[in-house]
Amino acid sequence: MFNKILIANRGEIAVRIIRAARELGVGTVAIYSTADRDALHVHLADEAICVGPARSTESYLNMNNILSAAVATGAQAIHPGFGFLSENSKFARLCEEMNIKFIGPSAKVMDMMGDKINARAEMIKAGVPVTPGSEGEVHTTDEAVKIAEEIGYPIILKASAGGGGKGIRKVNTVEELVPAFEAAQAEAQAAFGNGAMFIERMIFPARHIEVQILGDSHGNVIHLGERDCSLQRNNQKVLEESPSVAIGHTLRNEITSAAVKAAQHVSYENAGTIEFLLDESSGKFYFMEMNTRVQVEHPVTEFVSGVDIVKEQIRVANGNDLSVKQEDVTFNGHAIECRINAENPKFNFAPSPGKITNLFLPGGGVGLRVDSAMYSGYTIPPYYDSMIAKVIVHGENRFEALMKMQRALLEFDVEGVTTNVDFQLELISDPHVVAGDYDTSFLGNVFLPEYQKED
Template sequence: MFKKILIANRGEIAVRIIRAARELGIATVAVYSEADKTSLHTLLADEAVCIGPAKSADSYLNMNSVLSAAIVTGAEAIHPGFGFLSENSKFATMCEEMHIKFIGPAGSVMDKMGDKINARSEMVKANVPVIPGSDGEVYTGQEALKIADKIGYPVMLKASAGGGGKGIRKVEKKEDLLAAFESASQEAVAAFGNGAMYLEKVIYPARHIEVQILGDSFGHIIHLGERDCSLQRNNQKVLEESPSIAIGKTLRTQMGEAAVRAAKAVGYENAGTIEFLLDEETEQFFFMEMNTRVQVEHPVTEFVTGVDIVKEQIRIAAGQPLEYQQDAIQITGHAIECRINAENPKFNFAPSPGKIKDLFLPSGGVGLRVDSAMYAGYSIPPYYDSMVAKIIVHGENRFEALMKMQRALFEFEISGVVTNAEFQLDLISDAHVIAGDYDTSFLMEKFLPNYIKQEE
């Protein structure tokens, strides 16, 4: 086992990793930007190293600075968390060259699965269902038109090197395709330095279902059930739950087995997620992409399985075999996670950085967990993602989990900054959400229009 690891991240995920490492008896090194000098992860770690100014490109994304901090402090491994360098294959390879263990898959696997075209090809070979679409990268609007005519509208344009909702456009009819292609391609160039696109048939109505997998260095891979991430705003997840109400035992087994096949096909090691779109009418599911890192929503899976995913990541990276067999993984009860962002839903979800004056995080009761780096007196910087906390609940069944989340959101109090907590309370109290009657279009097309009218 490692004696010391460095956490190449910030905020609640850095705090989460520090706590897991401490429980394993491992010393931790935090890296921080000048804007994060007083952040909780900096204060909790055994050591802390400033790696640059506030701008991410000059600090958390500065590979040389992060690696230098690891070398100077004698860290044997680096946990990247999510975002920043977590899916950067060059960084993973650099760690390997410096004899520092990257807590995640190899850079070669990231390259294989990070490129959506390559990933699609690998899944076809592994007999994993894929969405009808282009077989390779698409570089021109005219080429896109030919493919769309073949697979039928509506289609989804996606950046080949994309992620985080960038370079994505839904095109309903032929007349709109050329303009959408140009817009999405330009956005992809700005975000990823690569304007190549690919097309997929739109599966609608759909559920966004992801399956958590774990794989060790001995080729043993298991899945930990699924999460339903269908409640999204602008392609960004808002609320997640496990298990999915849309999936029965047979389909759960089929999707889990497909996810394991996908991971085995690329020799996957560590924690990862296979994302699917589910057509509820036909019960057909299709591979979307693979996330080669720990997910924001991993706590719901931890609640229903009892598996500490972050600890397992560290153990796997240290060369230890997975102690779990697939038959030992049992889904118990129901878990829900709400993402709390420093943003104002009444003003188009505009970011709301600032100093926290008073703060009360709900913490009482069985089956309630709050992952956060906030504290009273802390100033939320304006330079990073607006997520400041995650409230996660677990109940014996879905109704109990829903009621527990309503109670937790009702108790949550913060002053000095505006958050989306009240919005989340309204969402979790919506009749459609309570009934489980929603898909990926629900939040944007049904809930938000009514919510905005009420606010006006």
């Protein structure tokens, strides 16, 4: 096993990785920006090293400084977490060149599956269903207009190198296409340094179903079931659950089998997620994209499968076989995750950084977990993502999980900053959500208009 790994991230995921590594007997190195000098992950790691100023491009995205920190501290591997450099094939390639193990797939596979256009082509080869769309990169509005006419409206524009909801636009008519394309392309160029786009027919509304995959370097690939991530705002997930109430036994087998086939086709190694759109009216599902990293919502899968995904990532990167075979994986109960953000839902979800003057995190009972890097007296910096915690619950059934989440959110108390805890409590208590009657249109078209009327 590795003696020491460096965590190239911050916040709750950095804390999560440090804890998993410590339980495996592996030493940890935290990196931090000057704005994160007092962050929890810095205090918890065995060592910590500053890699630059507050701006992400000069610290958490600074490949040279991060690699230098790994060399200086003798770290044998780097865990990128999610976001930042987690899906950057150049960084993975630099790690390989420096004989530092990147805890994730190879740069080659990342290029193949992290780029949405390449991934689409590979899925067609693998026999995995994909939505009708462009066959390659789209660079001009003239190309976009022509392709849209061929596949029919409504369509969705996506940045080839995208993620986190950036560079995505939904287009219903030809009149909307040109301004939407130009805006999405500019956003993609600014966020990823790559303005290449592609176009797909829009499956909307739909269920957003994703399948957790684990693979090792010995050719073993398994799935850990599916998650339903249909509750989204501006293409950003808000709440996730597993299993999905929208699919039965037969469809579940079809979707998870397609995900395993996809991962096997590219000889996938480490943790990854295959994302699908499910058209409930037809029962057909379509490959959307692959995330070549650990997901924010991985804890719901850990609860229902009993598999520690982050520990598996570290073991697999070390060259070990997966610790479980597919036939060993059983799914028990129901799990739900709510993302807690420092933001004001009543003011268009404006970020709310600042000092936490008092903090009480829910606890007690079996099947409740809070992943966070917060503590009383900590100042949330304004430079990074607004997510400050994740509340995850597990029950014997969905009703128990819903009630447990309601109880947990009622207990959650943060003073000094505004959060979306009350928003999440209203969402998890909504009759449609309680009944499992929702899709990707629900939050934006049904819940939010009513919520924003309230004062």
